[in-house]
Amino acid sequence: MVCLRRLEEYAKENNIPIMESDGIEYLTNYIKKHNIKNILEIGSAIGYSAIKMCLVNNDIKVTTIERDEKRYLQAIKNIEDFDLKNRINIIHDDAFNIELKDTFDLIFIDAAKSQYIKFFEKFKNNLNNNGVIISDNLDFHGLVNGDYENLSRNVKGIVRKLKNYIEYLKENKEFSTEFISIGDGIAVTKRK
Secondary structure, three states, rough: OOOOOHHHHHHOOOOOOOOOHHHHHHHHHHHOOOOEEEEEOOOOOOOOOHHHHHHHHHHHEEEEEEEOOHHHHHHHHHHHHHHOOOOEEEEEOOOHHOOOOOOOOEEOOOOOOOHHHHHHHHHHHHHEEEEEEEEEEOOOOOOOOOOOOOHHHHHHHHHHHHHHHHHHHHHHOOOOEEEEEOOEEEEEEEEE
16 A cells, blocks of 8 residues: 655655644544545645545545646546546646535545635635535634745735635635634635
């Protein structure tokens, strides 16, 4: 069996963001506890979280979207190495170009931080009635609730967009959100 640690090391060596260990543990436990079977992931990177989610149970299927070609190709290789190509459907495109008819038990948002509101709006109708949207990186390495004034314009912009997303979730009339301080900050959002 291929080793997940190898993927974690590859991600670290190549500066590819993957979920922090306690964050991915929370996510996989949530999937197991709530008997989630059908997952949409926005932002595959190298396929690490899609593989981890699939390994929870043999009847879980993941559709995952990645726009970066190099990461997409690495994800395909990793998915094949874990013999999960029948259960993980990876799409190489920008998520905003994708129109999905399927509905999902879980939508996992872990892509461009500045686009979280747009991802949420675009894919919320693909959520089953009792489904959940989980968003990662809401603390953004402690910067969202910390001092970020001395950082680059780009990073300030990301932090501002994440703060806007958090407000958007808090004020959303259709959904309610629980914010969990684990990993790099997770939001668990369900229809009211």
